[in-house]
Amino acid sequence: MNEMIAAKDVRFRYTPENPYAVDGASMTIRKGEFVAVLGANGCGKSTLAKHFNAILLPESGTVTVEGMDTRDESHLYDIRQTVGMVFQNPDNQIVATVVEEDVAFALENLGVPPAEIRARIDEAMQMSGIYKHREKAPHKLSGGQKQRVAIAGVIAMRPDCLVLDEATAMLDPRGREKVMETIHHLNKDFGITVVSITHYMEEAAQADRVLVMSEGHVVMEGTPKEVFSQTEKVRSLRLDVPQAAELRDELVKAGLNLPEGIITEDECAAALYELLK
Amino acid sequence: MAAIIETRHLTHIYNAGMPDATTALEDVSFAVEEGDFVGIIGSTGSGKSTLITHFNGILKPTSGQVLLDGKDIWAKGQDIRKVRFAVGLVFQYPEYQLFEETIYKDIAFGPKNMGLSEEEIDRRVRRAAAFTGLPEEYLERSPFELSGGQKRRVAIAGVLAMEPRVLVLDEPAAGLDPEGRDMILSQVKRYHKETGTTVLLVSHSMEDIAKYADKVLVMDQKKIAMYARVDKVFARADELLALGLSVPQVTKIFLKLRQMGLDLPQDVYTVPWAVKTILEAKARKEAKGEETTC
Numbered sequence: 001m002n003e004m005i006a007a008k009d010v011r012f013r014y015t016p017e018n019p020y021a022v023d024g025a026s027m028t029i030r031k032g033e034f035v036a037v038l039g040a041n042g043c044g045k046s047t048l049a050k051h052f053n054a055i056l057l058p059e060s061g062t063v064t065v066e067g068m069d070t071r072d073e074s075h076l077y078d079i080r081q082t083v084g085m086v087f088q089n090p091d092n093q094i095v096a097t098v099v100e101e102d103v104a105f106a107l108e109n110l111g112v113p114p115a116e117i118r119a120r121i122d123e124a125m126q127m128s129g130i131y132k133h134r135e136k137a138p139h140k141l142s143g144g145q146k147q148r149v150a151i152a153g154v155i156a157m158r159p160d161c162l163v164l165d166e167a168t169a170m171l172d173p174r175g176r177e178k179v180m181e182t183i184h185h186l187n188k189d190f191g192i193t194v195v196s197i198t199h200y201m202e203e204a205a206q207a208d209r210v211l212v213m214s215e216g217h218v219v220m221e222g223t224p225k226e227v228f229s230q231t232e233k234v235r236s237l238r239l240d241v242p243q244a245a246e247l248r249d250e251l252v253k254a255g256l257n258l259p260e261g262i263i264t265e266d267e268c269a270a271a272l273y274e275l276l277k
Numbered sequence: 278m279a280a281i282i283e284t285r286h287l288t289h290i291y292n293a294g295m296p297d298a299t300t301a302l303e304d305v306s307f308a309v310e311e312g313d314f315v316g317i318i319g320s321t322g323s324g325k326s327t328l329i330t331h332f333n334g335i336l337k338p339t340s341g342q343v344l345l346d347g348k349d350i351w352a353k354g355q356d357i358r359k360v361r362f363a364v365g366l367v368f369q370y371p372e373y374q375l376f377e378e379t380i381y382k383d384i385a386f387g388p389k390n391m392g393l394s395e396e397e398i399d400r401r402v403r404r405a406a407a408f409t410g411l412p413e414e415y416l417e418r419s420p421f422e423l424s425g426g427q428k429r430r431v432a433i434a435g436v437l438a439m440e441p442r443v444l445v446l447d448e449p450a451a452g453l454d455p456e457g458r459d460m461i462l463s464q465v466k467r468y469h470k471e472t473g474t475t476v477l478l479v480s481h482s483m484e485d486i487a488k489y490a491d492k493v494l495v496m497d498q499k500k501i502a503m504y505a506r507v508d509k510v511f512a513r514a515d516e517l518l519a520l521g522l523s524v525p526q527v528t529k530i531f532l533k534l535r536q537m538g539l540d541l542p543q544d545v546y547t548v549p550w551a552v553k554t555i556l557e558a559k560a561r562k563e564a565k566g567e568e569t570t571c
Contacts, residue, residue: 041426041454088452089370144321169452170369172321172481173523199454238456243484243526243548250552256559265526269533276539276558 004161004193005029005052005083009061011216012047021047023216024061029161034187034194036204036224039213040238045197048213049165052195053083066160081110084159088166090146093153099141100125100134103152110157124156127182129175144175151179155186161193162186168203180206201228201240205263212237228263244268279347280308281475282332282364282443286341289327293339301327303499304341309443309477314469316486316507317479319496320521325479328496329445332477333364362391365441369448371432372425380406380423380431381416387439398438405438408468410460426457433461437468444468445477450485462489484525487511487546495520512544527551 005028012022022044029035039045050056051063054070065082068075087093096102103121112120125131128148130141138146147170154162162183168176180203186192196203204210205224212220212227214237220227228234231241231249248262248271256275262268289302302324309315319325330336331343334350334357342349350360368374377383384405388398406416409430415423420431433449446465450458462478466489469476480486486493486507493510495503497520503510510517514524514532524532524546531545531554541558545551 039454041457042424142321142326166452173521175321238454240455243551244530246548247527247530247551247555250548251555254552254556256555265529265533269530269537272530272534272555273537273539276534276555276562277537 002030003028003064004031004033004066005195006064007048007051007058007061008063010048010051010058010063011060012051012056012058020216022051022058025213025217026061027211027218027221029193029195031160031193032187032191034184034206034208035196035211036207036209037195037197037211037213038199038201038204038227038239040199043213044216045213046165049085049163049195049197052161052163053085054079055085081157082159083161083163084154084157086151086154086162086164086167088169090150090170093150094138094146097137098134099130099136099138099149102138102149103134103156106153106157120156120158121152124152127155127185128152129178129182144171147171148175148179151182155182158190159192161195163195163197165197166199167196168198168200176200176203199239201234201242204228205242212239225261225263229261279311280344281311281346282477283308283344283347284328284331284341285344287328287331287338287343288340289324289331289336290339291327300499302331305499305501306341307494307501307504309475311442311475312473313492314466314476314490315478315492315494316490317477317494317496318481318483318486318522319502323496324499325496326447329366329447329477329479332443332445333361333366335366362439363441364443364445365436365439367433367436367444367446367449369451370429371436371449372428375420375428375432378419379417380411380420383420383431384416384434384438387435391439401438401440402434405434408437409434409464426453426461429453429461430464433465441474443475443477445479447479448481449478450480450482458485465489483511483517483523483528483546487525495522507546508544511546514543 007025007027010022010025011020013020025048037045051058054076057071063070065079068079070079094102095105100121103124104117107117125134128151130145130148130152133141133145138149168179183194187194198204210224210227211218228241228245231245234241242263244265245263248258252258258271262271285306287302287305291299291301317325345360345363375383381402384402385398388401411430420428450461462485478490490507493507502520511528514528517524527548528546531541534541545554
C-alpha cells in the first residue's frame with residue numbers, strides 16, 4: 001500500500017451554527033512524499049490537518065491513516081504513533097522545565113528503555129540544533145529555539161509521518177531554514193512522509209507537491225513550478241508568489257521575451273542573463 | 278531633527294553577577310529621529326527584543342543610558358510612567374493579552390490608566406479602532422469572539438489609543454497570512470504618515486522592511502551591525518546574507534546577475550524597481566548594439 005493519508009470528501013464544522021471549516025476536502029498523501037498545503041487564514045488547512053491524527057473527526061467523509069479509519073477508536077493509539085504533529089505556538093507544546101526532559105516526554109510515556117531514550121533525544125536535539133541548550137530551562141530560550149525543542153520532541157518519536165501546522169511561523173530566516181533542512185533530511189534519509197501546512201511560499205517551493213486550499217477544499221494541485229507559475233491565480237487566493245515569478249510576469253507584460261515556469265532566483269537570473277549579456 | 282529615542286553605550290546582562298549571566302546587548306549606541314520609520318532586523322538572539330524593551334523602561338540598562346527627548350529615562354526625578362505613555366510597545370502575539378469583556382473596554386484600558394476624561398477616552402478608542410480597521414459595531418462585542426487577525430488589531434488599537442509618540446511593534450505580522458500581514462503593516466504605515474508618530478518595527482521579513490521602513494537597524498550578536506537608509510542597507514546584500522539574514526528574492530537575483538558579470542546597481546530590493554532597472558539595462562544594451570552595427 002502506497003497511501004499514508006487519504007481524505008475523501010471531508011466536511012467538518014466546529015458547531016452546527018458555524019459554517020463548514022472543511023468543506024468537501026479530498027487529498028491523498030503518498031508514503032515518502034513531501035507535501036506542502038498552502039492557503040490563506042481561514043481556508044481550513046489547520047482544521048484539516050487536525051484530522052490527520054484524529055484530533056478532529058470528520059462530520060461526513062473519511063480520513064484514513066495507513067488504511068486505518070480515524071473514526072475507529074481502536075486505531076487511535078496506532079494513528080497517533082504513526083502521525084506526529086507540530087503546532088505553531090511553541091509555548092503551548094512545552095511541558096517540562098528542562099529542554100531534554102521535554103524532548104524525552106513522549107518517549108517516556110511510550111515506555112521506551114532509558115538508554116534508547118538518551119540516544120534518540122540526543123539525535124533529535126542535534127538534528128533540531130538545540131543540543132547545546134539541552135540543560136536549559138525552556139522559558140529562557142527564544143521563541144525560535146523553543147519551537148525547535150517542540151520539533152525535537154516529535155522527531156524523537158520517529159513517526160512515519162510528520163504533520164507541521166505552520167511550525168516555522170515564529171522562526172527567524174536562519175532558524176526556519178535549519179528546521180526545513182531538518183525536515184527535508186528526515187524525509188529524504190529516513191523516508192518520513194511530511195505534510196507541511198504553511199503560508200510561506202518559499203517553504204512550499206521546496207516540496208515535492210503543493211496543494212492549495214480555499215474555502216475548505218483543495219483548489220490547486222501540482223509541483224511547485226506548476227502552481228507558482230500561475231501567479232494571478234495564486235494571488236487571487238490571497239497568497240504570495242515568488243518575486244522571481246512576479247518579476248518574470250511584469251517583464252513579459254512590459255514586452256520582454258522570457259520563458260515560462262520561472263520560480264527560483266537561479267532560473268530567473270539565468271533567463272535575465274541570457275537577455276542582457 | 279532632534280533625536281526622540283537614543284541609547285548611549287547601552288549594555289544589558291540578564292542575571293548579572295549570577296553564574297548564568299548572559300549578555301544580551303553590548304555597547305549599543307544609536308538615535309532615532311522624531312518621525313522616523315525604522316525597521317529592526319536581526320536573527321533570533323541578536324538582541325532585538327532586549328533592545329526594544331529598554332525604550333519604555335521595562336528593562337533597566339546594566340550600564341549605559343536610554344534617553345527620551347535627550348533625557349535619561351532613569352535619571353533622578355524622571356517619571357517612568359510618563360516614559361511608558363510616550364513609548365507604546367506592542368509585543369509579539371499581543372492578542373494573548375486581551376482580557377476585557379468588550380473590545381471597547383479593552384482598547385480603553387490604557388487611556389483610562391492615563392487618567393483621561395471619559396470624552397477623551399471615547400474619542401481615542403473610536404479613533405484607534407478606525408485606524409486598525411475595526412468596525413464601530415464590533416466595539417460592544419467580546420474580543421474573544423474574533424478571529425486571530427482581528428484580535429491582534431484590537432490589541433494594537435489598545436496601544437494606539439494611548440497615542441504614544443513612539444510606537445514600537447515586535448513582529449506585528451507574525452503568523453498572519455499575506456493578506457493579514459499587508460493589512461496590518463499598511464495600517465501602521467498610514468498611521469505613521471497621518472500622525473507623524475515615530476515607528477520602530479521589528480521584523481524577520483526583509484520584504485516587509487523594504488516595503489514599509491525608511492531606515493533599517495541591523496542587529497547581530499548583541500551589537501549594531503548596520504544602521505542606515507533602506508537602500509544603503511540592501512546594497513550590502515552579501516553582508517546581510519553572511520549575517521544569516523535573508524534579503525528579498527529580487528535582491529538575490531541582482532546579486533547573482535552582478536556575480537555573472539553584468540553591470541547592474543546593487544540596491545534593488547522591490548519588484549517594480551527591478552522591472553525598471555532591467556528595462557533600462559535592456560534599452561542600454563540595444564542602444565549599444567546599434568552603435569556597434571553602425
